[in-house]
Amino acid sequence: MRETREATQAIVIEHLVKRFPRAQSNAVDDITLCVRHGETFGLLGPNGAGKTTTIGILTTLTLPTSGRATVGGIDVVADPIGAKQRIAVVPQRNNLDRSLRVGEILTYHAAYHGVARRERAARASALLAEFGLAERSKQKLGWLSGGLEQRVMLARALMHEPEVLFLDEPTNNLDPQARLFLWERLRALKERGVTVVLTTHDMEEADRLCERIAIMDQGRLLALDTPAGLKRLVPGGTMLELRLRAPDAVVAGRAMEDGATRGPRDRFTRSLGNLPGVTRIEPLVDQAANDGPPATLGFRLYASDDAGNLLASAAQVVLAEHAELLDLRFAPPSLEDVFIHLTGRKLRS
Amino acid sequence: MSAGSLATQKLEFHARNNARAALTAFLAIVRRDLLVTRREAITLAVQMLAQPLFFLFVFGKVLPTIGAASPGFSTLLLPGVVALTVFVTTLQGPSVELARDLGFTREIEDRLLAPLPIALVAVEKLLLSAMRGFLAGALVFPLAYWVLGDSYQVRTDLLGVLISLMVLVALVGAAVGLVLAAVAPIQLLPLIFALVLTPLVFTGCTFYPWASLGAIKWFQVLTLFNPLTYAAEGMRYTMIPPAHGLAPRTLGIGWVVLALSGAFILCLGGGVRLFHRRVVS
Numbered sequence: 346m347r348e349t350r351e352a353t354q355a356i357v358i359e360h361l362v363k364r365f366p367r368a369q370s371n372a373v374d375d376i377t378l379c380v381r382h383g384e385t386f387g388l389l390g391p392n393g394a395g396k397t398t399t400i401g402i403l404t405t406l407t408l409p410t411s412g413r414a415t416v417g418g419i420d421v422v423a424d425p426i427g428a429k430q431r432i433a434v435v436p437q438r439n440n441l442d443r444s445l446r447v448g449e450i451l452t453y454h455a456a457y458h459g460v461a462r463r464e465r466a467a468r469a470s471a472l473l474a475e476f477g478l479a480e481r482s483k484q485k486l487g488w489l490s491g492g493l494e495q496r497v498m499l500a501r502a503l504m505h506e507p508e509v510l511f512l513d514e515p516t517n518n519l520d521p522q523a524r525l526f527l528w529e530r531l532r533a534l535k536e537r538g539v540t541v542v543l544t545t546h547d548m549e550e551a552d553r554l555c556e557r558i559a560i561m562d563q564g565r566l567l568a569l570d571t572p573a574g575l576k577r578l579v580p581g582g583t584m585l586e587l588r589l590r591a592p593d594a595v596v597a598g599r600a601m602e603d604g605a606t607r608g609p610r611d612r613f614t615r616s617l618g619n620l621p622g623v624t625r626i627e628p629l630v631d632q633a634a635n636d637g638p639p640a641t642l643g644f645r646l647y648a649s650d651d652a653g654n655l656l657a658s659a660a661q662v663v664l665a666e667h668a669e670l671l672d673l674r675f676a677p678p679s680l681e682d683v684f685i686h687l688t689g690r691k692l693r694s
Numbered sequence: 695m696s697a698g699s700l701a702t703q704k705l706e707f708h709a710r711n712n713a714r715a716a717l718t719a720f721l722a723i724v725r726r727d728l729l730v731t732r733r734e735a736i737t738l739a740v741q742m743l744a745q746p747l748f749f750l751f752v753f754g755k756v757l758p759t760i761g762a763a764s765p766g767f768s769t770l771l772l773p774g775v776v777a778l779t780v781f782v783t784t785l786q787g788p789s790v791e792l793a794r795d796l797g798f799t800r801e802i803e804d805r806l807l808a809p810l811p812i813a814l815v816a817v818e819k820l821l822l823s824a825m826r827g828f829l830a831g832a833l834v835f836p837l838a839y840w841v842l843g844d845s846y847q848v849r850t851d852l853l854g855v856l857i858s859l860m861v862l863v864a865l866v867g868a869a870v871g872l873v874l875a876a877v878a879p880i881q882l883l884p885l886i887f888a889l890v891l892t893p894l895v896f897t898g899c900t901f902y903p904w905a906s907l908g909a910i911k912w913f914q915v916l917t918l919f920n921p922l923t924y925a926a927e928g929m930r931y932t933m934i935p936p937a938h939g940l941a942p943r944t945l946g947i948g949w950v951v952l953a954l955s956g957a958f959i960l961c962l963g964g965g966v967r968l969f970h971r972r973v974v975s
Contacts, residue, residue, distance in 0.1 A: 365975065406806060407975050426712040429809040440800035444730040450804075456722035457808035459715055501804070 355509050355540040356380035356403065361412035363398050363564075372398040374564035375412070380509075380542060380557075385535050387555035388544040389680065391690075395564040396544035397437065400511050403542070404434050417508045430458070433502035437513040439494050441486055447497055448473065448482035451504050458505035465504065472500040476530075492523030499530060510534065512543040516550055528554060548680040558680070560687060567687045572680065579678040579686045585646040585655060586629065588672040589613070589663050609668075610642055616662050622648045622655050645676065716810035720818060723805050727822040742830035743837060746779045750834075750841045753901065758845070768845040770942075773929030774900035776834050780860055781898075781922050782891065784827030784867030785874070788819045792875035793883050796972060806973055816969040820872050820962070824864035831860050849935040855947070856932040862951070863925040866958045870921070872965030876972050898922025903930060905943040924953040 356379065363373040373395040380386045388396040401407030402414055405425040414421050417431040442450050448469055455465035473479045476496045486494065495515070502510055512531075516524045531541055531554055545551050551558050552572045559569040568575055591609040610628065618626040629643030648655045656673065663670045685691060710718075731738065754768035754775075795802035805815050839846045878886045898920045899907075904927050907914035917923045928950035934942040944950075 401975070404807065406803075406973065424712070426716060426809045426811065429807055430710065430712075430715055432807075434803075434807055436800075436803065438800060440803040442726075442801045442804060443799055444733075444801070445726070449729075453722065453726050454804055456725065457719045457805065457810075459710060459718040459722075459809070 353382070354379045355382045355384065355417060356386075356542065357415045358399075358403075359413050361399070361402065361414055362410045363395075363402060363407065364410045371395075371410075371564045373402070373409070376561075376564075376566045377412075378559055378566060378569055380540060383535070383538045383540055384557065385531065385541045385543070385555050387551040387558040388542065388561055389546065389548070389551045389558050389684075390544075390561035391546055393563070394561040396561055397513055398564075399561075400434075400513050400542070400544060403428075403509075404432055404511055405429055431508040433505065433507035433510050435495075435498045435502050435510070435512040435515055437517065439491075439498070441494060441497055441501070443486055446482070447478060447484050447486065447489070450486075450497060451501050454501045455504040460505055468504055469500075472503060476500050492519055492526070495519060495523060495527065499527065503534075507539070509540045509542065512541065514544055514546070516545070516547060524550075548684075552680055560680075560684060562684075562688050568683070575680060575683045576678045579682050583648045583655075584676040584678060584682075585648060585659060586643070586672070586674055586676045587617075587646070587659055587663070587670070588629070588641060588643045590641050590669040590671055591666070613642055613644065613662075613666070613668075616666070617644055617646060617659060620646075620655060620658050620662065624649055641671065710809075712809070716814065719805075719808040719810040720814050723808065723810075723815065723818050724822065726805075727818065731822065731826060738826065739830075739833065742779065742783045742826075743833055745782070746775045746834045747837060747841065749775050749778075750838055754838070754842050754845065765845070768842050769847050769934055770903055770930065771901060772834075772838050772842070772846070772848065773933040774898075774902075774926045775838070776831050776860070776933070777863060777922060777925035777929045778895060778898070778900045779834050780827045780831035780863045781867040781925055782895070783830040784823050784864045785871040785891070786887075787823035787826055787871060788868055789871040789875040789878070789883065791823075792819060792872070792969075793878060793880040796875070797880035802973075812970050812973060813966045816872060816876075816966050817962075820865070820868040820965070823868040823871060824861070827864040827867055828860055831864070847935055848933045852932040856929070859925075859928045859932055859950070859954075862954045862958065863928070866921050866925070866954050866961065869958050869961030869965055873961050873968060876965055876968035894920060894922055899926045903927070903943065904945055921954060921957040924950045924957075928954070 358376055358378050361373055361376045362371055364371045376395075376399065388394075388399060390396055398407060402409050403416055403421060405421050405428055408422060416428045419427040419431060421428040442453070445453060451469040451472065452465045455468060456462075460468065470479070470482075473482050476499070478493065478496060478500065481489065481493070486497075489497065499512075499515075515527055519527065528550070531543075534541055541554075543550075543554070555572065557569065557571055558575060560567045560575065568578060570578075591613075614626055614628065617623065623646050625647040627645045627647075629645055646655065646659065656675075660670060660673060681691070750768075750772070753763065754771050757763035758765050758767055792802070802815070806812060808815075835848070874883075874886055874890065897913075897917050899917055900922065904914065904917060904923060907917065924945065927945040928947060930942055931944045931947050931950065934944075936942070
């Protein structure tokens with residue numbers, strides 16, 4: 346009898362540890378978490394954080410060193426066959442069956458999972474149509490692009506109507522259009538009550554899709570909360586973003602004065618960074634900032650407390666330098682900031 | 695069911711009994727492999743039969759005709775070629791496919807994630823490969839009839855034993871292939887084949903009967919460690935017609951069956967374990 350959490354949670358992980366043979370440290374290091382039914386749950390972290398290993402354990406092809414994990418109330422180590430009936434996996438690497446045609450990839454997958462013949466034909470044609478693959482049903486895979494192959498993998502995963510869908514870095518290497526398509530499909534799955542667990546190192550993706558996010562690093566679980574809750578972890582969480590344009594005259598004149606090596610960017614970095622309350626300053630790198638003269642510069646200021654004063658004094662610095670203030674606003678912390686706060690490192694470093 | 699209803703329908707999961715789910719998955723995987731085999735039938739047949747064709751032509755036809763081999767040689771040779779074809783085909787089948795799947799395309803993952811024990815995925819590969827090897831061996835007979843003409847001499851009164859023995863040889867070859875696939879990364883496979891296959895073929899009593907090796911005792915003993923020796927000798931036992939009322943001298947059929955069964959059980963057990971270790975980390 347499972348009257349406990351297992352019955353109400355889609356996934357329960359308790360003190361999960363995985364150490365690979367001859368490894369220096371644990372790939373997954375004492376992780377405990379639950380995923381609710383119907384939740385879209387993100388595992389966020391850099392490469393080597395242990396996300397894929399965690400997914401590997403939950404999908405039965407990696408055995409934990411210690412701890413336990415259940416999917417749909419089924420212990421993945423004690424009853425892998427029961428667990429495999431309940432899950433579907435969209436892996437990081439294309440593992441589509443190259444000997445079969447697109448339609449067959451779906452129907453054979455469903456057959457492995459015991460879907461009746463008539464039902465699997467109906468589901469395959471419905472999913473192929475829904476995913477814009479109807480015309481490719483009879484094609485071999487060699488003809489498909491990476492984005493389309495990803496669609497086939499997702500369609501295949503849905504053929505046996507899994508209780509929990511795992512996606513490992515689903516949008517890695519996808520073009521923006523394919524990414525949007527996937528995000529749309531994942532939201533539709535949520536409507537249908539499918540529990541989705543995805544790993545990603547894409548902040549935007551995690552922020553947009555996931556109801557809750559577990560931040561992992563070096564096998565450990567650093568934080569687990571809603572995206573909003575995670576952002577509240579950043580202390581003195583005020584950030585000011587400002588964009589300005591240094592007029593040509595100013596750029597030229599000051600450049601001579603300060604010597605050719607130092608441009609307006611450095612000068613503003615110094616004067617803004619020295620404002621009282623500013624703990625850190627970062628240049629904003631984007632298209633607008635690199636688009637040639639008249640130079641548009643962007644900065645992000647991290648402030649400790651009195652943000653109101655900072656807003657005024659930052660504006661004064663810009664005006665005092667005869668630069669044109671283009672934009673000045675408070676920015677909420679991003680998940681990237683949360684990660685930097687938790688680890689002291691950038692996610693993609 | 696329309697696309698609309700599928701997209702909006704709430705999912706409700708129904709679990710099935712594990713044993714039933716495993717059986718269903720196993721049969722579906724067999725169907726998948728049968729489909730793929732059928733599609734590649736011509737390529738496979740050419741691959742499997744090119745070697746026996748040339749063996750039969752050169753050793754069975756050319757050499758006796760030019761006097762380099764005695765006229766009766768083809769009768770001794772044919773059972774060896776059947777054994778070799780079955781054995782090598784089955785050995786290469788799972789090893790090449792599995793090594794490619796495990797190391798490169800990962801396309802077997804969908805079957806590993808199907809609701810059946812990992813061991814059954816390996817066993818299925820083995821059975822399908824054995825089936826293909828058996829068919830290849832069966833095709834050698836019409837091929838030999840065509841190439842050897844009048845020299846084609848096979849007794850038919852032990853047909854039942856012959857077929858059973860071919861099945862057993864196919865199973866042994868497939869099990870050895872499974873072991874090779876599980877231990878060898880794909881980059882090493884050509885090397886493994888060079889190191890394993892060539893000695894296996896030439897110490898396997900394929901082109902000479904075991905009893906005739908009495909003159910080179912150490913080599914005769916060495917050949918007893920090669921499963922192909924038992925396969926070839928068993929084929930001779932069931933295929934060579936008695937001359938002047940005397941059956942050909944071969945290894946006893948009891949020893950043949952015992953050795954092949956032992957090799958099968960050993961390689962099956964080892965292969966499945968190694969396969970499991972390779973795919974579940």
